Amino acid sequence: MDRLSQDHLMENLIKWLDYCNRIWSRNINISTEFTDAKDLKELFISLYLGYVRSALERGLYYKYVEETNDISTIKGKFDIKDYVISKIPNGQADKFSCTYSTFEFDNMVNRIIKHTCQLLFNITDSANSKKAIGVPQHTDHGDNRI
16 A cells, blocks of 8 residues: 555645535635645644634624723612612712623633734744734733734
8 A cells, every 4th residue: 555645645634624614614715725734733723823814804703791890970780779888878979889891802712812823823834824823922911903
């Protein structure tokens, strides 16, 4: 039996993934986008980046985050019991304990995607993957880019 080359195996794996992709996801054309992958690590990095790019093209992920704060205007759900028992007797009649939701971009899902892309940037050998990630080298959690 002839020994299969790594290129031949990668080509067959890409064709198989493309076939599976047609069944459960039509957003990425694997056979044309990932033919430059030289090994499984690079192939899976490319697949992940393709799915992230596809998700970002559909729109950024925002999430409602519930907060409870003492604020000077009533917003959301007002805790009248706290106001009558705690705020008025303590001379804080201008403070209202309210629970409300904010529409946040900086959430756990986006942080996980951003951190994963930063890790992949450091381990990939593919110039295309590094270009697709485009992660700045010094980022902080306050930065909203992925």
